[in-house]
Amino acid sequence: MNSSVFSFLSDFVFLLLLFIQIPSSLSNDDQYSACSKKSACGHISTGFPFWGAGRPSECGIPELKLNCENNITKMNINQVAYRVLEINPEFKTLRIAREDYSAGLCPPKFANSTFNPKVFETVEVYRNLTFVYGCEYAPKTIPVPITFTCKINEVDGQSGYIKDGDNGPGELCTGSVFVPVSITDFPPFSIPDFPPDWNMAAFEEQLKKGFEVRWKVDMDLCWECYKSSGVCGFDNVTSQPTCYYPPGMPSPPEISL
Numbered sequence: 001m002n003s004s005v006f007s008f009l010s011d012f013v014f015l016l017l018l019f020i021q022i023p024s025s026l027s028n029d030d031q032y033s034a035c036s037k038k039s040a041c042g043h044i045s046t047g048f049p050f051w052g053a054g055r056p057s058e059c060g061i062p063e064l065k066l067n068c069e070n071n072i073t074k075m076n077i078n079q080v081a082y083r084v085l086e087i088n089p090e091f092k093t094l095r096i097a098r099e100d101y102s103a104g105l106c107p108p109k110f111a112n113s114t115f116n117p118k119v120f121e122t123v124e125v126y127r128n129l130t131f132v133y134g135c136e137y138a139p140k141t142i143p144v145p146i147t148f149t150c151k152i153n154e155v156d157g158q159s160g161y162i163k164d165g166d167n168g169p170g171e172l173c174t175g176s177v178f179v180p181v182s183i184t185d186f187p188p189f190s191i192p193d194f195p196p197d198w199n200m201a202a203f204e205e206q207l208k209k210g211f212e213v214r215w216k217v218d219m220d221l222c223w224e225c226y227k228s229s230g231v232c233g234f235d236n237v238t239s240q241p242t243c244y245y246p247p248g249m250p251s252p253p254e255i256s257l
């Protein structure tokens with residue numbers, strides 16, 4: 001190979017590298033401006049670690065996607081749809097309520113409210129309630145008659161009842177759903193403690209207030225990013241949070257969060 005061809009080739013490689021570099025730094029700027037925007041939906045406005053509702057996917061953790069429907073912020077978690085009632089970044093908590101129960105106890109989506117332990121943890125003092133559906137008859141042994149009827153599988157008037165715990169429908173009933181509830185909102189089902197003015201409508205109202213979960217993304221790393229004028233986002237190649245810097249600002253040497 002003669003030297004001029006070699007020098008042409010090395011210039012070519014140099015130019016090629018420039019072309020590769022420029023678009024990637026431009027795209028970092030785009031991500032900075034895209035991820036600087038907060039989500040906006042009804043009264044909920046939030047940033048990292050959430051995306052959706054106006055924020056592209058590179059702005060948040062994949063599992064923490066918000067959807068906006070008629071100004072109501074919603075989220076799907078483990079195939080269950082929830083309304084997002086409140087987001088508190090300081091405590092990293094999210095108050096959510098099951099969408100199916102916003103219209104009453106019947107008919108439910110037969111899926112338990114379970115959470116990926118890598119992404120969520122429970123916060124307040126809570127307990128699991130199980131709503132049992134489609135029973136031939138509701139057991140008489142539960143202390144308070146927390147029973148209801150629903151049309152299940154096209155059959156009207158199927159008995160259902162509410163019990164403590166997360167141990168399924170049992171043999172006499174078709175299906176069950178367990179939901180965490182706050183102990184302060186739902187006193188124990190023992191007769192002396194039970195509110196005298198209790199009724200199903202009051203119960204359904206409590207259920208609409210939802211419950212809290214905490215997200216487990218390490219926000220301390222993002223505070224560092226904000227301090228150096230960046231915004232936090234999510235790198236879908238490394239599957240890690242990352243920091244995007246504003247246009248014109250030289251990115252600090254590969255800050256890895």
Ligand SMILES: *[C@@H]1O[C@H](CO)[C@@H](O)[C@H](O)[C@H]1NC(C)=O
Nearest residue numbers: 040041042043069070071072
């Ligand atoms: C959503 O809320 C905004 C601001 O409050 C309002 O302007 C808009 O009309 C609402 N949209 C719907 C679909 O309710």
Ligand SMILES: *[C@@H]1O[C@H](CO)[C@@H](O)[C@H](O)[C@H]1NC(C)=O
Nearest residue numbers: 114126127128165166178180
């Ligand atoms: C609620 O149910 C989940 C799933 O079975 C379980 O991991 C958790 O320990 C239960 N919590 C309580 C307070 O019983």
Ligand SMILES: *[C@@H]1O[C@H](CO)[C@@H](O)[C@H](O)[C@H]1NC(C)=O
Nearest residue numbers: 110111112166167168169178
């Ligand atoms: C809900 O959880 C209960 C108890 O762990 C279990 O028996 C039942 O099969 C679960 N239901 C679904 C739809 O996963």
Ligand SMILES: *[C@@H]1O[C@H](CO)[C@@H](O)[C@H](O)[C@H]1NC(C)=O
Nearest residue numbers: 056057058059234235236237
């Ligand atoms: C990663 O993000 C880029 C830019 O947003 C997108 O084009 C690409 O499809 C994403 N890749 C995966 C595996 O999600």
